[in-house]
Amino acid sequence: MSRLHVVSGKGGTGKTTVAAALALALATEGRRTLLVEVEGRQGIAQLFETEALPYEERKIAVGPASEGASRSDSVRGGGGRRAGEVHALAIDAERALLDYLQMFYKLGSAGRALKKLGAIDFATTIAPGLRDVLLTGKACEAVRRKDKQGRFVYDAVVMDAPPTGRITRFLNVNDEVAGLAKIGPIHNQAQAVMRVLKSPETAVHLVTLLEEMPVQETADGVAELRAAGLPVGGIVINMTRPALLDNGDLDLLAARGARAGVAKALSQAGLGGARRGGLADRLIDPLLEQAREHAERVELERAEYAELTAIGLPTYELELLPEGVDLAGLYQLARDLRKQGPI
Numbered sequence: 001m002s003r004l005h006v007v008s009g010k011g012g013t014g015k016t017t018v019a020a021a022l023a024l025a026l027a028t029e030g031r032r033t034l035l036v037e038v039e040g041r042q043g044i045a046q047l048f049e050t051e052a053l054p055y056e057e058r059k060i061a062v063g064p065a066s067e068g069a070s071r072s073d074s075v076r077g078g079g080g081r082r083a084g085e086v087h088a089l090a091i092d093a094e095r096a097l098l099d100y101l102q103m104f105y106k107l108g109s110a111g112r113a114l115k116k117l118g119a120i121d122f123a124t125t126i127a128p129g130l131r132d133v134l135l136t137g138k139a140c141e142a143v144r145r146k147d148k149q150g151r152f153v154y155d156a157v158v159m160d161a162p163p164t165g166r167i168t169r170f171l172n173v174n175d176e177v178a179g180l181a182k183i184g185p186i187h188n189q190a191q192a193v194m195r196v197l198k199s200p201e202t203a204v205h206l207v208t209l210l211e212e213m214p215v216q217e218t219a220d221g222v223a224e225l226r227a228a229g230l231p232v233g234g235i236v237i238n239m240t241r242p243a244l245l246d247n248g249d250l251d252l253l254a255a256r257g258a259r260a261g262v263a264k265a266l267s268q269a270g271l272g273g274a275r276r277g278g279l280a281d282r283l284i285d286p287l288l289e290q291a292r293e294h295a296e297r298v299e300l301e302r303a304e305y306a307e308l309t310a311i312g313l314p315t316y317e318l319e320l321l322p323e324g325v326d327l328a329g330l331y332q333l334a335r336d337l338r339k340q341g342p343i
């Protein structure tokens with residue numbers, strides 16, 4: 001079972017939403033998860049309707065009730081069906097660098113001096129590879145962290161990661177910093193991070209929509225990740241819409257008698273006969289037009305779906321929530337993920 005879940009995907013497809021839903025989905029039965037964001041956009045705080053996250057791990061939600069347990073049961077921890085906890089952290093590259101310097105060089109106030117001198121600017125903007133190793137390093141540290149009894153502090157860490165176009169480079173920090181530091185603590189840190197990222201402990205999931213561009217990006221992203229030796233987990237198909245017409249209806253629509261069929265159905269529904277100029281008559285063409293648009297969309301989506309399954313990874317589906325994603329919606333997405341088995 002993976003303990004570090006990295007969630008990537010094309011921009012706007014729902015990475016932040018899916019990462020949060022996954023962190024919730026994994027937080028059952030007393031399990032504790034950590035949801036981290038690395039791009040400094042405070043997307044998690046927005047989603048959980050809390051104030052901006054400081055650079056500090058804090059509990060932001062209780063996991064969903066496990067199946068069979070009532071809500072109050074699970075919150076109270078009754079019957080062994082304890083709810084878990086979601087903690088969150090917005091990782092900040094600058095703070096991570098200071099932590100890191102502190103750890104290796106015991107620079108207390110010197111770290112603050114460095115900051116004034118612009119060393120942080122150097123490290124985070126001139127050497128972006130170093131910035132990434134600090135961000136992934138922090139996540140890997142949380143994955144490996146143990147308490148005094150030797151148990152993992154977090155059962156799982158879920159990262160709301162950069163988009164598909166940058167994810168391989170972001171995770172492949174080893175290559176990135178190789179030119180920067182061939183020996184010494186930065187090199188060792190990069191090696192340690194890479195060991196976690198390339199191990200079966202890690203799974204990179206890609207979020208997509210059933211549309212041409214995100215599906216293409218998903219296929220390319222999987223190929224890139226695989227080529228870099230990074231473990232790919234599953235594909236989350238987000239914002240799916242129900243098919244309103246079944247196969248029979250779609251066949252009818254394509255057949256010659258579609259118009260007559262709709263006219264008959266309308267008159268059966270009490271909308272009057274297909275008298276020329278009557279209500280039913282005026283409804284037929286717009287209805288057929290809508291149905292054809294829908295059929296076209298269903299056909300396109302089927303083709304995209306086939307492309308995705310051809311990649312040969314486990315797929316998960318999350319419906320488009322018509323009201324958008326509020327906190328209740330997030331819990332619903334978490335339940336939907338859980339129902340589809342371990343991710």
Ligand SMILES: Nc1ncnc2c1ncn2[C@@H]1O[C@H](COP(=O)(O)OP(=O)(O)OP(=O)(O)O)[C@@H](O)[C@H]1O
Binds near residue numbers: 009163318325
């Ligand atoms: N299943 C869903 N149903 C309805 N709305 C959704 C769903 N998933 C995501 N959304 C909405 O789509 C928008 C984009 O989602 P989100 O911010 O999670 O995407 P993202 O990939 O993280 O975007 P970015 O690339 O900007 O970081 C948000 O408004 C979110 O509420």
Ligand SMILES: [Mg+2]
Binds near residue numbers: 015016017043160
């Ligand atoms: Mg996002």
